[in-house]
Amino acid sequence: MPRYALKIEYHGAPFAGWQRQKDQTTVQGAIEDALARLEPRAHTIAAAGRTDAGVHALAQVAHCDMQGDWTPFRLSEALNYHLKPAPVAIVACAPVAGDWHARFSARQRRYLFRILTRRAPATLDAGRVWQVKQPLDVAAMQKAAALLVGKHDFTTFRSTICQADSPVKTLDRLDVTAVETPHGTEVHFDVRARSFLHNQVRSFVGTLERVGAGSWSVSDVGRALAARARPACGPVCPPEGLYLAGVDYDDDPFTPSF
Template sequence: MQRYALKIEYHGAPFVGWQRQIDLASVQGAIEDALAKIEPRAHNIAAAGRTDAGVHALAQVAHCDMERDWTPFRLSEAINYHLKPLPIAIVDCVAVDDDFHARFSALERRYLFRVLVRRPPATHQAGLVWQVKKPLDIDRMREAATHLMGEHDFTTFRSTICQAQTPVKTLDRVDMTEHPVGGGVEVQFDVRARSFLHNQVRSIVGTLERVGAGSFAPDDVKQMLAARDRQACGPVAPPQGLYLSHVTYETDPFAHSPLRRG
């Protein structure tokens, strides 16, 4: 068996999330079905992160084990052919050692959250951003985000159905940038950590948005975190603005990919 790492892009709207579920459309299930058409047998792929329903990916990483010795180009082309017309694409593919594991070898996950701030309805960005109409004070949001950096008990900012063994996580970065768009501005959140709790990013973004809109003070976030109580959290941001944007490994498996173009 030869192991391959796959870099995957997908639009999350049609799916219940990454994880395979019986009789429901998932990204994992769609890719495993495509692999079964290439090599007829049961396939079980592993991914760096289990994105929720409606969440997108720019660079999800998964690995699969194949009986045939495929060239990465032909394998990616074959998978993409059998994924049509679903909004999923294998954008890179490389052969890796057997000890590579998309989930357990990952050192950091990076998420992008896009917030469109304008009154006119989203058109080209519809389904790809969270649209809010009230202007956001990015400096207030940045001040609030400083209280979340580092290692904390994030009970307040995780779903009540989260299955993680501990609520303690270390948040490496929460950066915000503004980008002018027609009729408004897009605020992009860059959130990074080794791993995340269920709904942690969306809970953080939803809370910071309320700070930017003036509903909460920046120091309120410190009190929310200290409360260790889900009821203290602000609203959870909707899934359509969230993207798994990058996964970091000790050695980038795609650094010398034959599919990469300069």
């Protein structure tokens, strides 16, 4: 059966997350239903990451197996037609080898988190940023973020329902930067690792926001990491500012060859 890689963009607000659930609207379920309109049978797709309810994606990656020999253009166009009006789009499609796997072939996941700092309510970006009213000390947040980079036991920043075999992960990057906009400042978090624990990014951001607000010190974050205990974590931030921004592969199926 021909296998295809799909690059997927979605707005997470209407969905109970990526993973298919009984009696819940999910991104995986929407795409599998669209596939069943093209080839009537049960479809199961696999993704690079299972985003939670309310989390968005700029470039989620999944793969599907088809019986017919579809061109990538025809498959993506047909899926987008049947996905309407759900806020999900196939932005790229490429044929891959039969042993290529969206999850297991990935070497890095990249997440973006956006905080908007201003007092006026967000309008155009409502539901797409976490809005806080007070200014944040980005320099202090970056110093605290640097303590988290590297290989650590991240039990403190792991959900109690996380199913990962080990809390030890290697965090490749956690950069915090200020981005000026016409009507407020956004604080962006660029978070990269091969894999993540459940709620790890939102636990990082919620804790670092406390540093930016002055409620925590930089050293408090170091102590929280060293505690290896979930109660030591700061508040977990809401999902609406989180985006799965990209997935890296040794041989990117979406990179055109010339």
